[in-house]
Amino acid sequence: KQEVTQIPAALSVPEGENLVLNCSFTDSAIYNLQWFRQDPGKGLTSLLLIQSSQREQTSGRLNASLDKSSGRSTLYIAASQPGDSATYLCAVKTDSSYKLIFGSGTRLLVRP
Amino acid sequence: DTEVTQTPKHLVMGMTNKKSLKCEQHMGHRAMYWYKQKAKKPPELMFVYSYEKLSINESVPSRFSPECPNSSLLNLHLHALQPEDSALYLCASSQDGRGGYAFFGQGTRLTVV
Numbered sequence: 001k002q003e004v005t006q007i008p009a010a011l012s013v014p015e016g017e018n019l020v021l022n023c024s025f026t027d028s029a030i031y032n033l034q035w036f037r038q039d040p041g042k043g044l045t046s047l048l049l050i051q052s053s054q055r056e057q058t059s060g061r062l063n064a065s066l067d068k069s070s071g072r073s074t075l076y077i078a079a080s081q082p083g084d085s086a087t088y089l090c091a092v093k094t095d096s097s098y099k100l101i102f103g104s105g106t107r108l109l110v111r112p
Numbered sequence: 113d114t115e116v117t118q119t120p121k122h123l124v125m126g127m128t129n130k131k132s133l134k135c136e137q138h139m140g141h142r143a144m145y146w147y148k149q150k151a152k153k154p155p156e157l158m159f160v161y162s163y164e165k166l167s168i169n170e171s172v173p174s175r176f177s178p179e180c181p182n183s184s185l186l187n188l189h190l191h192a193l194q195p196e197d198s199a200l201y202l203c204a205s206s207q208d209g210r211g212g213y214a215f216f217g218q219g220t221r222l223t224v225v
Contacts, residue, residue: 034213034214036216041200041219042218042219043116043202043216043217043219044155044202044216045216046213046214046215046216049213089154089155091214098143098160098167098168099157099160099168100145100155100157102154102155104153104154105154
């Protein structure tokens, strides 16, 4: 059974700092991995999608990497801003299922 | 247009009421999903429709009844809910059930009294 873990559960950093969020999964037979952002009480905003054959994806200040063999993905946020404060969720789609299986998220606070 | 639209945004209902949540997308996606999210928890999958057919039901109680009238619309009919069903209900869609981005709506905040 696929399990997805995110560490740390919460992170507080000063504005301008570069930071890394971690996501690990137990079954390397994934189809893709997606990173989302969620503001309090709101829906999920898709940030980046990495297919199983890819190693990384970039969008603006965000860079996501994938290492299937070790069951890990990282989301790198460069030059963090207070507007980046939100919960970040990773989710994996396994080969054998239509399901997106979510990690429990990292709550990020970027202090001005 | 990469939008998934959910209505209503907020809903308060009594335990004897019948109500429906609505979800709409016009991206030509053929897979649509219902998720339930409790406070400070990740979303949990409830149902998946693929090409307008129910393909996954995650053992959801029958008081939740999904419906996919066409490829753009997804409904969730609610009846005789319990207070513990209060949560944020999220709809999502993707190009098909396998790959591609999953796009989420803003959710319906449901309170059962």
